[in-house]
Amino acid sequence: MHLFVQACILGLLTGGVYALMASGLTLAFGIMRVINVAQGALIVLGAFLSYTLFTRFQIDPFVGVFVIAPAMFVLGVCLQLAFLRVLREGEREELSLLVTWAIALGIEGVLSYVYDTTYRSTNTGYANRSWDVGGFLFPEVRVFAFALSIGIIALLYVVLARTRFGRSVRATVQNPVSARLLGVDAARVSAIGFGLSAATAAAAGAVFGIVFSFNPGSHYDLISRLLTIIVLGGLGSLGGAVLAALFMGTAEAVFQVEISPTWSPLTFFVLLIAILLVRPQGLFGVAARGSA
Amino acid sequence: MSQRMFKAVLLLLVIAAIATAVAATASATSRGAGAGPIKIGISLSASGDFSDPGKAAKRGYLLWQSVVNSHGGLLGRQVQLKIVDDASSPNQVVTNYQNLITRDHVDLVFGPFSTLLTAPAARIANRYGYAFVEPSGGGPAVFQEKLPNVFFAQPAPVINCGDPFTKFLLSLPKSQRPKTAAYPSLDDPFSSPIADRMRSQFQAAGVKTVYKTIYPPETTDLTPIVEKVASNHPDMVVAGTQSEDAYAQVKAMVQLKFSPKFLFLSNGASSPTEFPDKVGKKNTTGIFSCGDWFPNSNAPGNNQFIAAYLKKYGGNAYGIDSGSAEAYAVGQIIQAVAKKTGSIDNKTIIKTLHSGTWPTVEGNLSWDRYGSPKGSDLLVEWIGGRLVPVYPPSVALHKPVVPKPGWGR
Numbered sequence: 001m002h003l004f005v006q007a008c009i010l011g012l013l014t015g016g017v018y019a020l021m022a023s024g025l026t027l028a029f030g031i032m033r034v035i036n037v038a039q040g041a042l043i044v045l046g047a048f049l050s051y052t053l054f055t056r057f058q059i060d061p062f063v064g065v066f067v068i069a070p071a072m073f074v075l076g077v078c079l080q081l082a083f084l085r086v087l088r089e090g091e092r093e094e095l096s097l098l099v100t101w102a103i104a105l106g107i108e109g110v111l112s113y114v115y116d117t118t119y120r121s122t123n124t125g126y127a128n129r130s131w132d133v134g135g136f137l138f139p140e141v142r143v144f145a146f147a148l149s150i151g152i153i154a155l156l157y158v159v160l161a162r163t164r165f166g167r168s169v170r171a172t173v174q175n176p177v178s179a180r181l182l183g184v185d186a187a188r189v190s191a192i193g194f195g196l197s198a199a200t201a202a203a204a205g206a207v208f209g210i211v212f213s214f215n216p217g218s219h220y221d222l223i224s225r226l227l228t229i230i231v232l233g234g235l236g237s238l239g240g241a242v243l244a245a246l247f248m249g250t251a252e253a254v255f256q257v258e259i260s261p262t263w264s265p266l267t268f269f270v271l272l273i274a275i276l277l278v279r280p281q282g283l284f285g286v287a288a289r290g291s292a
Numbered sequence: 293m294s295q296r297m298f299k300a301v302l303l304l305l306v307i308a309a310i311a312t313a314v315a316a317t318a319s320a321t322s323r324g325a326g327a328g329p330i331k332i333g334i335s336l337s338a339s340g341d342f343s344d345p346g347k348a349a350k351r352g353y354l355l356w357q358s359v360v361n362s363h364g365g366l367l368g369r370q371v372q373l374k375i376v377d378d379a380s381s382p383n384q385v386v387t388n389y390q391n392l393i394t395r396d397h398v399d400l401v402f403g404p405f406s407t408l409l410t411a412p413a414a415r416i417a418n419r420y421g422y423a424f425v426e427p428s429g430g431g432p433a434v435f436q437e438k439l440p441n442v443f444f445a446q447p448a449p450v451i452n453c454g455d456p457f458t459k460f461l462l463s464l465p466k467s468q469r470p471k472t473a474a475y476p477s478l479d480d481p482f483s484s485p486i487a488d489r490m491r492s493q494f495q496a497a498g499v500k501t502v503y504k505t506i507y508p509p510e511t512t513d514l515t516p517i518v519e520k521v522a523s524n525h526p527d528m529v530v531a532g533t534q535s536e537d538a539y540a541q542v543k544a545m546v547q548l549k550f551s552p553k554f555l556f557l558s559n560g561a562s563s564p565t566e567f568p569d570k571v572g573k574k575n576t577t578g579i580f581s582c583g584d585w586f587p588n589s590n591a592p593g594n595n596q597f598i599a600a601y602l603k604k605y606g607g608n609a610y611g612i613d614s615g616s617a618e619a620y621a622v623g624q625i626i627q628a629v630a631k632k633t634g635s636i637d638n639k640t641i642i643k644t645l646h647s648g649t650w651p652t653v654e655g656n657l658s659w660d661r662y663g664s665p666k667g668s669d670l671l672v673e674w675i676g677g678r679l680v681p682v683y684p685p686s687v688a689l690h691k692p693v694v695p696k697p698g699w700g701r
Contacts, residue, residue: 003523010515108339117343119536121543121570128546128572128699139515139547212512213536213570217339217379221510256516257523261507262479 006136007253013139015249016146017207021222022229022241023153024200030173030236031193034084034096039226040219041104042198046072046205047214048115051122061122061206062144069202076198079103080191089176104219111216122209145207152203153242156196160238169193173236232272233283240284329372330365330636333392335404335413340380341509344535344566345559345615346405349427350375351605352619353402359600360623366630378404385409389416399636402622405615406534407431407450407482414442423641424663425625427618433481435664441642442663445621446584447655449664450482450558453582454490454530456671457556460683460692461528462497468694470494470527470554475504476517476541477532486558486582487532494530502526507537514540515547522550535560539570546575546699553695556580562672564679565611576674578696583672585617585654586681588689592651593624610678621652628652 021043028036046068053064083103087095121127126144130137160166168189171179180186208214208222229248233240248268255264275283334353337346357371365371374396378385385404392398393416401417403410403426410429417424418439425443426434430450434442448455461469473494477487484506495501502524507517518541521529529552531541538560545551561567561581568576585591587598587609597620598609628651629644630636649656658666671683675690682692 003520006519007516010513010519014513014515112339116347117339118347118566119344119539119570121539123570123572128543128575130547130549132549137548141547213539215339215343217343221512252513253516256507256511257520261505261511261517265508265510 002135003257004254007257008250009136009138010142011250011253012246013142013146013249014211014253015246016149017142017204017211018225018229018249019242019245020149020152020200020207021204022226022233022245023156023238024197024204025226026230026233026236026238026241027156027200028194028197029230030238031169032080032084032096032190033093034100034194035093035227036100036194036197037097037223037227038079038100038103038107039197039201040221040223041107042072042076042201043205043208043222044214044216044219045107045111046202047122047209047218048111048120048205048216049202050206050209051120054122054124060124061210062148065148065203065206068206069199072202073195073199076195076201077191079198080194084194085187085190104223108216108219115216117215117217119213119215120209121213122206124210127210141207141210145211148203148207152200153238156200157238159196165189165192228269228272231282232275234281237282237284240282243283329370330367330400331372331374331396331398332400332402333389333396333398334373334375334402335378335385335388335392335409336375337380337405337409338377341534341536342380342405342409344563345428345613346380348563348613348615349405349619351601351613352427352616352621353623355597355601355604355616356620356623358604359596360627366627367634367636374398378409380406380409382409382412385413386416389413393417393420393422400626400638400641402619402626403427403429403445405429406480407433408480410434411437411481414439417441421638423638423645425622425641425645427622428615430665431482432485435662438662440646440661440663441638443625443645443657443659444663444665445618445625445652445654445657446669447657447665447667448584448669450582451485451489453558453584453669454486454556455493456582456669456683457530457580458490458493458497460671461494461554464694469497470499472500472502472524472526473528473530474502474521474524474526474552475530475532476514476521477504477506478534478537479506479508480532480534483532483534483558485532487530490530490556494528499528509537511537512540515544517541518544518550519548522548526552528552528554528556530556531558533557533560535563535566539567542571542575542579546571549699551696551698554580555696558582561674562679563613563615565613567674568677572700573677574700576677577701578693579674580682580692581672581679583614583670583679583681585614586670586672586679586687586689587612588681589653589655589687591653591655594653597653617653621654621657624652625650625657 025039028034049068050061050064053059126140129140168184172189229244233244255267376388405428407429411433414424418441424441430444475487477484538557629641649658670681673682680690682688
C-alpha cells in the first residue's frame with residue numbers, strides 16, 4: 001500500500017508538470033483551431049533558455065521564468081503573425097500541423113547548432129532533495145514544479161474567466177464569426193493567445209529542465225504525450241487537459257510499480273481508447289453539432 | 293498472371309539479382325585503387341538517444357583523421373571522412389550505409405555507435421563486401437549475425453562487460469558480499485543482456501534476485517521504477533543502462549534517499565564528463581561501471597592519442613570519453629592493416645584481420661570468426677570525482693571502495 005501511495009504522489013506531481021505543458025497546447029487549439037505540434041519544441045526552447053540563465057548568470061529557474069516567459073510570449077506572437085495568421089480558415093487545422101511541424105524542426109535545428117545535442121539538466125542545489133512526510137517522499141523540485149504549474153494554470157483560468165480579453169477568447173472559441181460581428185478583434189486575440197501559449201511553454205520548459213534531462217530532440221517524445229493528454233481531456237478544454245495530465249502521470253507511475261514498466265505506455269493508450277469510445281469528444285470536450 | 297507474363301517477371305528478377313550481385317562485388321573490390329583521397333563513410337548519431345556517445349565517437353574519428361593525415365595519410369593518400377547523421381534510428385543507419393557505399397562510393401566504412409545500430413549496419417556492409425571495423429556495437433545481437441566482415445574494436449564483447457564486477461564481488465569474503473540484488477534494465481540489445489548475464493552469475497553464487505524489470509526507451513520518468521527497486525531493499529543494484537536512463541536512475545535514487553551498498557551501471561556512468569554533470573559530482577562516489585580504456589593505460593599509441601586529443605580538444609586526460617578512444621582504435625586497426633599489406637582493399641582487410649593481434653589504444657585486439665574480441669574489460673569506479681580502474685588488480689590504480697558511501701559524500 002505504501003508503494004501504491006508513493007507512486008500516486010510521484011505520478012500526481014509529474015502530472016502537474018505535464019498539465020502546465022499541455023495547457024498552452026489546448027489553449028492554442030481552443031482559440032485558433034491550431035494544432036501546435038511545435039509546443040514540445042517551444043518547451044525544450046524554454047528549458048534551454050532557463051538552463052542558460054542558470055549556468056551563465058546563476059538565476060534560479062523559478063525566478064528565470066519571469067524573464068523567459070515574457071520573451072517567449074513575444075516570440076509566440078511573432079510566430080503567429082508570421083506563419084499562422086496567413087492560413088485560410090477552412091484549412092487552418094490541417095495546414096497548422098505542417099506549419100507548426102516546420103517551426104518545431106526549425107527550433108530543433110537552431111538549438112542543435114547553438115547547444116549541441118548533448119543531454120542537459122538544470123542542476124539546482126535542491127534538484128535532488130526530498131521532504132519526508134509521514135514516511136512518504138516528496139521530491140522538492142517536483143513539489144515546486146507542481147505548485148508553479150497549478151499557479152500558472154489558475155492564473156490562465158482567471159484571465160480566461162474574468163477579464164475582457166478572456167471573454168473575447170471564449171467568444172472566439174465558441175463562434176469566431178459572431179465574435180467578429182460583435183467587435184472582437186479575432187486576429188489580435190489569436191496573436192495574444194498564441195503568445196500566451198508560448199509563455200506557458202517557457203514556464204513548463206523551466207520546470208521540465210530541472211525534473212528531466214533534455215536535448216534538442218526531446219520534443220518528439222513530449223509532443224506525442226501532450227497531444228494524447230489534450231485529446232483525452234477534450235480539445236480546447238483547459239480543465240480537461242489538467243485532469244488528463246494528472247490522470248496520465250498517476251496511471252503511468254502506478255502501472256510502472258504495480259504491473260510493469262513495459263506495459264505502462266500501452267495501458268495508458270488502452271484507457272485512452274476506452275474513454276474515447278464512450279466519449280469521443282474527450283473528458284471535457286464539447287461534441288460537434290450534428291455528431292452522434 | 294499468364295505463364296508468359298510470369299516468365300518475364302521471373303527473368304527480370306533474375307537479371308536484377310545478378311546485377312545487384314555484380315554491382316556489390318564491383319563496389320567492394322574496386323575501391324582503394326584510386327589516387328585521390330581515401331574516402332571513409334561513417335554514420336553517427338548527432339541527435340536522438342545516442343547523440344551523447346555519438347559525439348564522443350565523432351571526436352575520436354576526427355582525431356584519427358588529423359593524426360594520420362599529419363603523418364602523410366594512409367598509403368600516401370589523405371584520409372577524408374564522410375560522417376552522416378542517423379538520428380539514433382536503426383532504419384536511418386541502414387539508409388546511410390547504403391548511400392555511403394552505393395552513391396558516395398566510399399572506399400571504406402567505419403561503424404556507428406551502439407549495438408542497436410551496428411547490427412543492421414553490419415549487414416549492409418557485409419552485403420557489399422565491405423570490412424566493418426566498429427567501435428561500440430559489442431552486444432550479442434551483432435555477433436549473432438555471424439558476419440565475417442565485423443571486427444569489434446574493444447577488448448571484450450559487451451555482454452561480458454560486467455564480468456570483472458562479478459568476479460570482484462565474488463572474490464570478497466562471504467560476509468561482505470551482497471545477499472540480495474535488483475536488476476532494472478533498459479530494453480536495448482546492448483544493455484539488458486549485460487544485466488541478464490550478471491544476474492545469472494550472481495544467482496548461481498547465491499545472491500537472491502528481489503526484483504528485475506525492463507523499461508522501454510521512451511520511459512522519461514524512472515522515479516517510480518526506482519521506487520519499486522527501493523521498496524525491495526536490495527543490497528545491490530545492477531542496472532543495464534545506456535546514458536540518459538543512467539542519469540535518471542541515479543537522480544531518482546538520490547531523491548528517494550535510496551543508496552544501495554553496491555551500484556553497477558553498464559553505461560552512462562562510464563562517461564567522465566557527462567555523468568558527474570548530470571547527477572552531481574558528489575553523488576558519483578562508489579558507483580561502478582565497465583571500462584575498456586583509461587588514460588593511464590600503456591596500450592600501444594595511448595600516449596600519442598592523449599597528447600593529440602588534448603591538443604585538438606583541450607581539457608585533461610581524465611575528461612576523455614572512452615568512446616573517443618574506441619573510435620580512434622578503429623582507425624588504428626585499418627592503419628595497421630594498410631601498413632602490413634600495402635592495401636586497403638576490403639577483401640584484404642577482412643582476410644588479414646582474421647589472424648594475428650592488432651595493437652590499439654584499446655589494447656592488443658584479436659577476434660573470433662564473427663568479430664567478437666577475445667580479451668576482457670576492466671572494472672571502473674568513481675572515486676574522488678574521477679573514474680578509476682579498480683579491477684583486475686593487474687591494472688587497478690586504486691582499491692575498490694565498498695560498500696558505496698551514501699549520496700553526496
